[in-house]
Amino acid sequence: MFYMAASKKGVTGAILLGLCESRLDNTVYRMGIAPTRRAARQLVGHRHITVNKEVVNIASYILRPGDEVAVRERSRSLEAITNSLSTNNTRFDWIEFNPATMSGKLIAMPERAQIPENIREQFIVELYSK
Numbered sequence: 365m366f367y368m369a370a371s372k373k374g375v376t377g378a379i380l381l382g383l384c385e386s387r388l389d390n391t392v393y394r395m396g397i398a399p400t401r402r403a404a405r406q407l408v409g410h411r412h413i414t415v416n417k418e419v420v421n422i423a424s425y426i427l428r429p430g431d432e433v434a435v436r437e438r439s440r441s442l443e444a445i446t447n448s449l450s451t452n453n454t455r456f457d458w459i460e461f462n463p464a465t466m467s468g469k470l471i472a473m474p475e476r477a478q479i480p481e482n483i484r485e486q487f488i489v490e491l492y493s494k
Contacts, residue, residue, distance in 0.1 A: 380488065380489070388422065389401060392404040392413055396461065397466070408423045412439035434466060456474070
């Protein structure tokens with residue numbers, strides 16, 4: 365993923381974080397469908413998530429703005445998903461999500477200032493640049 369970020373124009377660290385945020389497993393976590401990133405990765409791997417109405421089981425799948433992410437119809441009654449949605453009220457500017465339909469959309473790639481984690485992306489860039 366670093367090499368994808370390094371090949372794009374702009375600040376490599378910010379682009380890298382944007383690519384990480386647009387991964388399918390991370391987006392499922394940010395939408396509140398799963399309580400942790402690990403649980404989100406498992407939901408994706410077990411084929412409970414669709415992207416643009418197609419089942420995708422690759423956690424590292426990179427979403428593009430406008431892609432629709434949803435819980436499969438037959439998976440909507442899973443206890444893990446319903447519990448996570450009932451306890452998570454956090455919303456992010458770059459994601460649109462409707463808990464009633466268990467579907468959402470990646471509106472745009474997030475800006476560095478919108479990402480809440482305290483990550484020093486410059487250190488990551490320096491490490492991989494060696």
